[in-house]
Amino acid sequence: xxxxxxxxxxxxxxxxxxxxxxxxxxxxxxxxxxxxxxxxxxxxxxxxxxxxxxxxxxxxxxxxxxxxxxxxxxxxxxxxxxxxxxx
Numbered sequence: 058x059x060x061x062x063x064x065x066x067x068x069x070x071x072x073x074x075x076x077x078x079x080x081x082x083x084x085x086x087x088x089x090x091x092x093x094x095x096x097x098x099x100x101x102x103x104x105x106x107x108x109x110x111x112x113x114x115x116x117x118x119x120x121x122x123x124x125x126x127x128x129x130x131x132x133x134x135x136x137x138x139x140x141x142x143x144x
Contacts (some may be wrong), residue, residue, distance in 0.1 A: 058102070059128050060139060061087055061110040073130050084108055105141060 059071045064083030070078045070134075080087070088110060091099040101114045111126065118127040119141075126139045 058112055059130060060112060062139075063087070063108040063110075074132045075130065084110060109139075109141060111139070 059073060061071065061084060062069050066081060066083055068080050068082055068084050068087055068125055070080060072078065084088075084104075088102075088104055091102050091110070095102075096126075102110050103113050104110050109122070111128065115128040115130075116126065117129050119125075120127065124141055126141045128139055
């Protein structure tokens with residue numbers, strides 16, 4: 058998983074290779090699942106706001122002035138830009 062974005066009762070799980078899965082779960086529920094099922098391996102996921110969980114191992118660059126987070130899709134994949142604040 059690269060990052061998870063949530064909106065209401067739905068969350069989008071963004072995987073490597075640009076694959077996206079939409080699930081009918083609130084982001085808080087997914088956060089609890091990550092904690093309970095992944096244990097220590099789940100520590101790489103950090104909630105960075107009301108509607109975003111990011112895999113810190115995929116973070117490439119943070120651009121606070123623009124409200125953007127740049128993440129790597131895979132080991133050598135191009136960087137994706139993720140908005141980290143509502144505009």
